[in-house]
Amino acid sequence: MYGFKALIFDLDGTIADTERDGHRPAFNAAFAEAGLDWHWDPELYGELLAVTGGKERIRYFMQRAGIELEPDVDVDSFVGGLHRAKTAHYLELLRQGAIPLRPGVLRLWREARTAGVRLAIATTTTPENVIDLLEQAGEPGLSGWFEVIAAGDMVPNKKPAPDIFIYALERLGLKPEDVVAVEDSDNGARSALAAGIRALVITVNDYTLGQDFGAAALVIDQLGEPGSPPQVLAGDLGGWSLVDLAALDRLHQWVHRAG
Numbered sequence: 001m002y003g004f005k006a007l008i009f010d011l012d013g014t015i016a017d018t019e020r021d022g023h024r025p026a027f028n029a030a031f032a033e034a035g036l037d038w039h040w041d042p043e044l045y046g047e048l049l050a051v052t053g054g055k056e057r058i059r060y061f062m063q064r065a066g067i068e069l070e071p072d073v074d075v076d077s078f079v080g081g082l083h084r085a086k087t088a089h090y091l092e093l094l095r096q097g098a099i100p101l102r103p104g105v106l107r108l109w110r111e112a113r114t115a116g117v118r119l120a121i122a123t124t125t126t127p128e129n130v131i132d133l134l135e136q137a138g139e140p141g142l143s144g145w146f147e148v149i150a151a152g153d154m155v156p157n158k159k160p161a162p163d164i165f166i167y168a169l170e171r172l173g174l175k176p177e178d179v180v181a182v183e184d185s186d187n188g189a190r191s192a193l194a195a196g197i198r199a200l201v202i203t204v205n206d207y208t209l210g211q212d213f214g215a216a217a218l219v220i221d222q223l224g225e226p227g228s229p230p231q232v233l234a235g236d237l238g239g240w241s242l243v244d245l246a247a248l249d250r251l252h253q254w255v256h257r258a259g
Contacts, residue, residue, distance in 0.1 A: 002249045003256070004199065005178045006118035007108070008168055008192075011125055011151075013184035013205045015105055016133060018090075018125075019049065020206060022099045026090035027054075030082050033089075046207050052124045052158045052187050055083045087126060094132045101137050102203065104223025104230075104242060111245050113145055120148040122168040122181075122191075124158045127151040148172055160187040165195035177256060180248050182223075186211040199252040201243065204233065217255050218243075 012018045024045045031038040038061070040048065051060045058079050061067075069078060093099060112119055121130055130151050134143040143149075148171040155163035169176060176196030183189055183200065185208045192200050193214055202219040204211075213219055218235035222228075224242030240247035 002115070002117060002245055003252045004117070004180050004248065005174055006120055006147075006172055006180075007112055007248075008120045008122050008165065008179050008181045008197070009105075010181075010183045010185075010188050011121055011123035011130055011133065013208060014102070014182055014188070014203055015121075016099050016101050017205055018099055018129075018133070019045070022090050022093050023054070023086075026086045026093060027058075029089040030085035033085055034082060049185070049207055050187075052160070054086060054125075055079050056158070058082055087129065090129060091132050094129075094136045097136060099133065099136075102205075102222060103225050103228060106137065106139060107225060108223055108243065108245075109142075109145060115245055117245065118172060119146045120150065120168050120172055120179075121146055122150045122164045123152075124164065125151060127154075159185075160190035160194070162191050162195035165192050165197060169195065180252055183216075184208050186213055189213040189216050199248075199255045201248070201251070202234075203230075217251050 009015055012023065024040055024042070027040055048057050048061060051057045069075060109119060123130060127149060130149050131143050148168050150164050150168040150171065155167050157163045165181065169179070176198070179197060180199040180201065181192040181197045182203060183192055184203050184205055189200060189202060198215070198217065200216045202213045202216045203222055204219060216234070218237065219233040220230040220237070220243065221233065222230045224230040226242065229241045230243065237247060238250045
């Protein structure tokens with residue numbers, strides 16, 4: 001028996017390197033398809049990731065670049081159309097198997113499922129992106145492992161607001177102290193912490209390395225696999241060679257004792 005009852009995962013950058021391998025190329029494909037000369041290179045995209053949500057990111061880019069549409073063009077429709085096209089390109093990349101899960105993710109999910117620890121996702125991406133990623137991960141029926149998939153516009157405010165985590169907790173019927181959250185970014189960390197989730201693990205990636213993760217209990221580069229341990233950037237893994245339920249239980253107990 002563990003001190004927590006559920007694991008809540010972010011998706012983009014946490015479960016898979018979707019930003020690097022999926023979303024950025026998909027945005028660029030949508031721009032090209034629309035006849036736009038916009039191109040988001042890796043450096044620019046890293047900056048744009050400070051804004052959560054794809055439509056919001058497009059709007060921010062337009063404002064930043066001083067891009068104005070013709071007076072008869074509705075901005076909401078234009079941005080919405082671009083985002084729908086981007087989603088279609090992204091889903092095609094998923095179906096091609098171009099976006100694998102990050103190390104240790106499926107291993108930890110299997111362990112949780114066996115132990116009766118509940119699984120949930122809290123993300124700003126669309127529900128269809130979540131389902132397609134899970135269904136293409138190579139584990140039959142994987143999306144059915146998740147009791148709650150809180151995604152997209154199910155809440156009024158996206159990360160770093162706490163809304164999506166609060167929604168997931170309400171759907172699970174759990175308190176913040178009942179869960180461990182796994183995120184990859186400062187926006188995600190702020191969102192989880194603002195929802196009262198103090199048992200927070202950050203798995204950084206190329207875009208989020210070096211960000212400020214506030215009071216996150218553990219910052220690592222991956223969850224780890226046998227023979228391939230994670231690098232600990234902040235916090236203490238307690239001698240464990242990878243992040244499993246026992247390591248998370250130790251972290252969960254330490255966080256709540258310290259409080």
